[in-house]
Amino acid sequence: MVNRIMQRIYLCLIFLFLYAPIVILIVFSFNDSKSRAKWNGFTLRWYKEMIQDPQIRSALYYTLAIAIIAALIATIIGTFAAIGIHNMKRWKRNIIMNLTYLPVLNPDIVTGISLMILFIFISSRFSILSPGFGTMLLAHITFNIPYVILSVLPKLKQLDKNLYEAALDLGATPWYAFFQVILPQIAPGIVTGALLAFTLSLDDFVISFFTTGAGVSNLSILIYSMARRGVNPKINALSTVLFITVLFLLLLINARSSKDRVRKEHA
Secondary structure (H helix, E strand, C coil): HHHHHHHHHHHHHHHHHHHHHHHHHHHHHCCCCCCCCCCECCCCCHHHHHHCCHHHHHHHHHHHHHHHHHCCCCCCHHHHHHHHHHHHCCHHHHHHHHHHHHHHCHHHHHHHHHHHHHHHHHHHHCCCCCCCHHHHHHHHHHHHHHHHHHHHHHHHCCCHHHHHHHHHHCCHHHHHHHHHEEEEEHHHHHHHHHHHHHHHHHHHHHHHHHCCCCCCCCCCHHHHHHHHHCCCHHHHHHHHHHHHHHHHHHHHHHHHHHHHHHHHHHH
């Protein structure tokens, strides 16, 4: 009994340590004062100023554009890569899977610096791909692909191996069998991978910081730049919007995973 109470207290302290700063940030985003130690009343002024700020609107445009395009391209490439990996021989699949895990386990700063050096080399050697929107987009696609692969592969493993061959035997073409038989079965994994890729792209700072160019900043880079000049209440508002957006997407991903798990149990 005592151990259970201590475990709950310990768990509450961990959550308090993790989420108290975020709660404070959200509360003070509605504070009518610029002071971080004094509450002057409720206001939406900082959210209004945030919306009217052209720098923030520009960063929001680049953030959404890169996140949506990167998620779409990474989902397409990752899905076909997962299908290819699934159909490989065991030893080849093990090698490719180890390579797939590397970008996930690799520190973001190493990935960011590596991609920056690669883009600088290509730009200086071939006079193409100058640092900016294109380099940041390619970087986001690169680190999103492994997450899509890891989301789609479990669905492929759950498939009946004879399903595709049965469709071919019944007269379906390979493409028709893929789109009408295989794709609907792995769709939950594809959607989960796409949402995860979008969330990671939306939230990324380190890799974006090293692969961007002049005039191109996402929201994470903008918040960092603003914070260096002092904590502006607009940062609290912007961070709150980002946190709520990412939280919503993660809840959506978890809801889809839970729904799929329940469907599998009742099947």
